Amino acid sequence: MIDKNQFRGHEQLAYFHDKESGLKAFIAVHDTTLGPAAGGCRMWPYASEMDALNDALRLARGMSYKNAMAGLPLGGGKAVIIANSKTDKSEALFKAFGRCVESLDGKYITAEDVGMTTDDINIIASETKYVAGTPNGDHASGDPSPFTAKGIYNGIRAAVKHKLGKDDLAGLTVAVQGVGNVGINLCQFLHDDGVKLIVSDIIQDHLDAAVERFGATVVDPDEILTVKADVVSPCALGAVLNDETITHLNTSIIAGGANNQLANDSHGVRLMDKGILYAPDYVINSGGIINVSGEAAGNYDLGWVNRKIDNIYHTLLHIFERADAEERPTNVVADEMAEEIIEKAKEKKRTAA
Numbered sequence: 001m002i003d004k005n006q007f008r009g010h011e012q013l014a015y016f017h018d019k020e021s022g023l024k025a026f027i028a029v030h031d032t033t034l035g036p037a038a039g040g041c042r043m044w045p046y047a048s049e050m051d052a053l054n055d056a057l058r059l060a061r062g063m064s065y066k067n068a069m070a071g072l073p074l075g076g077g078k079a080v081i082i083a084n085s086k087t088d089k090s091e092a093l094f095k096a097f098g099r100c101v102e103s104l105d106g107k108y109i110t111a112e113d114v115g116m117t118t119d120d121i122n123i124i125a126s127e128t129k130y131v132a133g134t135p136n137g138d139h140a141s142g143d144p145s146p147f148t149a150k151g152i153y154n155g156i157r158a159a160v161k162h163k164l165g166k167d168d169l170a171g172l173t174v175a176v177q178g179v180g181n182v183g184i185n186l187c188q189f190l191h192d193d194g195v196k197l198i199v200s201d202i203i204q205d206h207l208d209a210a211v212e213r214f215g216a217t218v219v220d221p222d223e224i225l226t227v228k229a230d231v232v233s234p235c236a237l238g239a240v241l242n243d244e245t246i247t248h249l250n251t252s253i254i255a256g257g258a259n260n261q262l263a264n265d266s267h268g269v270r271l272m273d274k275g276i277l278y279a280p281d282y283v284i285n286s287g288g289i290i291n292v293s294g295e296a297a298g299n300y301d302l303g304w305v306n307r308k309i310d311n312i313y314h315t316l317l318h319i320f321e322r323a324d325a326e327e328r329p330t331n332v333v334a335d336e337m338a339e340e341i342i343e344k345a346k347e348k349k350r351t352a353a
Helices: 049-069 091-103 116-127 145-164 181-192 204-214 243-247 266-271 289-295 303-308 312-326 330-352
Strands: 012-019 023-033 041-044 076-082 173-177 194-198 232-235
Touching: 012 049, 012 091, 023 049, 023 091, 041 049, 049 076, 049 289, 049 330, 076 091, 076 303, 091 116, 145 181, 145 266, 145 289, 145 312, 173 181, 181 194, 181 204, 194 204, 232 303, 243 266, 266 330, 289 303, 312 330
Parallel strands: 041 076, 173 194, 173 232
Antiparallel strands: 012 023, 023 076
């Protein structure tokens, strides 16, 4: 029943159903070699529980690789709540989810993701200590979106340097798919650098803000991936790079914050064959979890967080250079680099034992 492309050596998968609150959720723990599994909680009205399950599995694996590549003492995990974030939120539901997280006794640390807010995380934190990204407290790191956006901005700079040979972004055109919390912060960074912005979103208020603040050009969501741009930056949901969309891409760089942008791993080959440079999503969008990691350590240091996020630029340049040298897709190279980090940690533990 489980799509083999998503289930890859996961340590634990838990399903929770709280009848009183209506909570239905999966928590997937992929790997805890480097530390407790950390990853956000996504709230989404999945068409089926199997869709939610596969999303949790794939996202959890991505978090293992993300945390490894960011050099964090964390493993990979993810939670998904099957519900509509616009209509189904309640204090009872989030408290129930908090109890679910607590029941895993620290193996999984949750945080904010798509469909969630820091206020929601605060309710969850009333039932579990295994939570990060809270808006208050001695070591609260708050909304991770600006940090995620800063990392994506650094990643775009790296991709432009590698592919176009430019040290700055002034005069370039970037198409941003999704201008929610992460996308709108990314637009601010890009606008400040003199970038021309093209945007799309399914929420009109988001578009209005992008137009008012940055003079962005709005296009239909069906058009954003195919517009002519120096960089296309997917910052909405995943699987947007597939057989259909890749055929019609009109850019030389894909560098955005959405998780699981490739519908499957083979699409990295398709992008390479078209001469399009792809910034592996879990590397470029790791700014948020870096910030959360600073809180999870119990001694939040903004300087450390910013230094780690700035290093995304150099990590991506290394991936791009290795991919060119080996004539292989960037996503495959990044996966292998992450797996090498995790395997070395496993070997060290075995030797110590």
